[in-house]
Amino acid sequence: MPQAHEKLSCFLTPLFVAVSLAICSVVGDVSEQFVYSGGFASANLTLGGAAAVTPAGLLELTNGTLRQKAHAIHPAPFRFRNASTAARSFSASFVFGILCPDDDNCGHGIILFVAPGGYDFSTAFPSQYIGFVNSTSNGAAANHIFGVELDTDQNNEFRDIDGNHVGIDVDGLTSVASASAGYFHDGVFENLTLSSRKAMQVWLDYDGAGKQITVAMAPAGMARPVKPLLSSAYDLSTVLTDTAYVGFSSATGSFNSRHYVLGWSFAMDGPAPAIDIAQLPKLPRFGPKRRPNLGKIIPPVATAAFILAVGAVAVLLVRRRLRYREVREDWEVEFGPHRFSYKDLFRATNGFKDRNLLGVGGFGRVYKGVLPASKLEVAVKKVSHDSQQGMKEFVAEVVSIGRLQHRNLAQLLGYCRRKGELVLIYEYMPNGSLDKHLYSDEKPVLDWEKRFRVIKGIASGLLYLHEEWEKVIIHRDIKASNVLLDGEMNGRLGDFGLATMYDRGANAQTTHVVGTIGYLAPELGRTNKATPLTDVFAFGIFMLEVTCGQRPITQNSRGEQHMLADWVLDRWRKGSLTEAVDAKLHEYDVDEASLALKLGLLCSHPLSNSRPDMRQVVRYLNGDAPLPELTPTNETFQILALMQNEGFDSYVMPHPSPMESVNTMSSLASEK
Ligand SMILES: Nc1ncnc2c1ncn2[C@@H]1O[C@H](COP(=O)(O)OP(=O)(O)OP(=O)(O)O)[C@@H](O)[C@H]1O
Numbered sequence: 154m155p156q157a158h159e160k161l162s163c164f165l166t167p168l169f170v171a172v173s174l175a176i177c178s179v180v181g182d183v184s185e186q187f188v189y190s191g192g193f194a195s196a197n198l199t200l201g202g203a204a205a206v207t208p209a210g211l212l213e214l215t216n217g218t219l220r221q222k223a224h225a226i227h228p229a230p231f232r233f234r235n236a237s238t239a240a241r242s243f244s245a246s247f248v249f250g251i252l253c254p255d256d257d258n259c260g261h262g263i264i265l266f267v268a269p270g271g272y273d274f275s276t277a278f279p280s281q282y283i284g285f286v287n288s289t290s291n292g293a294a295a296n297h298i299f300g301v302e303l304d305t306d307q308n309n310e311f312r313d314i315d316g317n318h319v320g321i322d323v324d325g326l327t328s329v330a331s332a333s334a335g336y337f338h339d340g341v342f343e344n345l346t347l348s349s350r351k352a353m354q355v356w357l358d359y360d361g362a363g364k365q366i367t368v369a370m371a372p373a374g375m376a377r378p379v380k381p382l383l384s385s386a387y388d389l390s391t392v393l394t395d396t397a398y399v400g401f402s403s404a405t406g407s408f409n410s411r412h413y414v415l416g417w418s419f420a421m422d423g424p425a426p427a428i429d430i431a432q433l434p435k436l437p438r439f440g441p442k443r444r445p446n447l448g449k450i451i452p453p454v455a456t457a458a459f460i461l462a463v464g465a466v467a468v469l470l471v472r473r474r475l476r477y478r479e480v481r482e483d484w485e486v487e488f489g490p491h492r493f494s495y496k497d498l499f500r501a502t503n504g505f506k507d508r509n510l511l512g513v514g515g516f517g518r519v520y521k522g523v524l525p526a527s528k529l530e531v532a533v534k535k536v537s538h539d540s541q542q543g544m545k546e547f548v549a550e551v552v553s554i555g556r557l558q559h560r561n562l563a564q565l566l567g568y569c570r571r572k573g574e575l576v577l578i579y580e581y582m583p584n585g586s587l588d589k590h591l592y593s594d595e596k597p598v599l600d601w602e603k604r605f606r607v608i609k610g611i612a613s614g615l616l617y618l619h620e621e622w623e624k625v626i627i628h629r630d631i632k633a634s635n636v637l638l639d640g641e642m643n644g645r646l647g648d649f650g651l652a653t654m655y656d657r658g659a660n661a662q663t664t665h666v667v668g669t670i671g672y673l674a675p676e677l678g679r680t681n682k683a684t685p686l687t688d689v690f691a692f693g694i695f696m697l698e699v700t701c702g703q704r705p706i707t708q709n710s711r712g713e714q715h716m717l718a719d720w721v722l723d724r725w726r727k728g729s730l731t732e733a734v735d736a737k738l739h740e741y742d743v744d745e746a747s748l749a750l751k752l753g754l755l756c757s758h759p760l761s762n763s764r765p766d767m768r769q770v771v772r773y774l775n776g777d778a779p780l781p782e783l784t785p786t787n788e789t790f791q792i793l794a795l796m797q798n799e800g801f802d803s804y805v806m807p808h809p810s811p812m813e814s815v816n817t818m819s820s821l822a823s824e825k
Pocket residue numbers: 511512513514515516517518519531532534563579580581582583585586630634635637647648811
């Protein structure tokens with residue numbers, strides 16, 4: 154029952170005199186109590202920010218717009234204390250409801266406050282400041298504000314205990330006491346979720362004599378719990394001004410939360426008038442109420458999303474076109490099956506990521522890939538080429554090489570062309586290149602049996618290139634790093650990017666010397682002419698390399714170059730040929746190893762006509778023919794010794810640097 158005090162007068166609705174369905178208005182400047190149970194339609198609250206009274210009479214503090222703040226203040230002030238005495242007792246009660254998209258996306262809360270008349274809410278911030286203070290005014294004693302916060306968000310700057318709590322605030326948002334939302338029922342704590350879209354009631358009492366603040370809450374309709382949720386000894390005498398206003402502040406942040414007050418009552422020096430729950434306006438139902446608003450929000454959001462999506466797709470398409478752009482010409486049609494799409498290669502190698510890098514050679518980088526459709530493992534070699542010249546012939550050659558099939562060749566599967574770039578696709582060799590097995594400490598020592606099998610395999614692969622194909626193919630770059638090992642540790646000759654072809658019997662007029670230092674036959678320095686016998690020379694060096702486990706050329710500490718072939722010959726002259734065998738090999742077949750060393754020396758003979766051809770080499774290696782009787786002192790090697798003594802080593806030293814040989818990529822065709 155509302156009672157008139159001092160200059161307060163109440164106009165009671167005639168039908169419900171007995172109940173508190175009262176609309177009180179203030180006559181004069183100080184009132185003692187009020188109660189709003191039947192809605193706020195004629196409450197004459199002072200509203201600020203987003204606050205509004207809905208047609209149904211609800212006090213709607215926020216309407217779902219982001220980063221809003223709201224204030225609703227009872228128009229008349231209350232006298233909280235005399236200048237010299239303690240703050241008076243007062244009580245307040247209200248029913249509220251918070252509607253959020255969901256509990257985790259909710260912000261920020263409601264504060265019932267007592268504030269001095271001059272308090273400037275316009276400088277308060279929304280979001281976690283709940284329209285109450287701002288970042289600089291928070292906690293300032295000059296504020297003279299007091300409040301009870303219902304906070305649906307946890308803010309560490311205010312030492313919030315959780316994202317669903319009730320707090321007693323003095324001059325700021327760092328609560329002097331707080332507790333998770335809930336209530337005690339028969340001594341047992343029951344959870345409440347502030348943002349549960351259910352109406353809840355709060356009771357606040359300040360005992361001026363006992364200097365005690367208590368807060369209780371319960372679901373709307375339930376009696377006030379006997380045991381309060383919060384009880385804090387606090388003297389508000391220095392906080393509150395003589396006269397002050399009561400009201401609500403609220404704010405949203407990045408979520409479209411709605412904060413409502415359904416009913417409210419207040420009294421000085423006594424319990425707040427009871428709120429008649431039955432008379433309260435109803436909270437909007439979350440579903441249907443929101444739909445029209447969603448209808449307003451969705452079109453612009455959808456339009457923006459659509460424009461963004463279209464833009465993103467356009468950017469992706471352009472990027473994709475650039476990323477996967479290839480060079481394709483009419484003449485390539487006939488090579489169709491060997492042409493790979495750059496997109497597939499890009500995908501296969503995870504975008505040519507370093508993670509997929511197998512190695513870097515003189516001509517470019519080699520990546521491991523898995524072809525999307527066939528799941529076939531491949532090695533993708535990117536070779537840069539700056540000239541279009543001879544490309545057709547080169548591609549024809551690549552395709553022709555792709556038709557080569559031998560168990561000791563690393564199969565070339567196809568190619569792809571881009572601007573300034575040629576991409577070659579080879580069968581993937583899981584055990585990598587032979588040089589790594591010979592020189593890397595990380596790999597186990599390759600035993601002699603495997604080494605000899607690799608030597609024999611490469612010999613038979615080379616024989617196939619030289620003699621068993623419709624054209625003579627000169628590999629031109631035989632070396633340990635171009636010998637790859639498949640899953641069964643079979644040697645496979647790789648790197649056909651450099652191989653060139655010339656018709657059997659025809660003269661190859663080469664303009665550039667291709668190959669690698671240490672493996673170049675001396676006559677290449679004079680003639681620039683690659684022949685099957687220059688391959689035999691390189692193969693001889695390769696055999697010595699594999700058997701001795703040493704690189705063809707090494708440098709000692711004084712910078713002197715040291716040729717592996719000379720060193721082996723020297724051992725042989727001293728009658729201890731097997732000393733040349735790799736020291737890491739504790740067990741090996743002495744006959745096979747000496748055969749490899751002698752044959753290696755014979756193949757790498759400086760005079761090309763002293764070298765055997767690959768057919769003979771294969772026969773010697775297979776034991777089908779005995780190696781000619783050789784001694785390090787017979788005339789075959791006399792000349793070698795002579796050349797060494799006279800400084801003919803320079804013949805073995807190549808002229809071109811590996812980089813120079815890059816040019817050869819585009820001049821291959823002219824080398825036919
Ligand atoms: N088919 C393959 N399977 C597995 N790894 C490969 C394959 N082809 C090449 N590699 C790896 O990539 C590395 C580089 O190969 P690449 O043939 O480009 O260079 P190289 O033989 O060292 O030098 P060059 O280009 O002068 O012949 C090799 O050492 C090898 O480890």
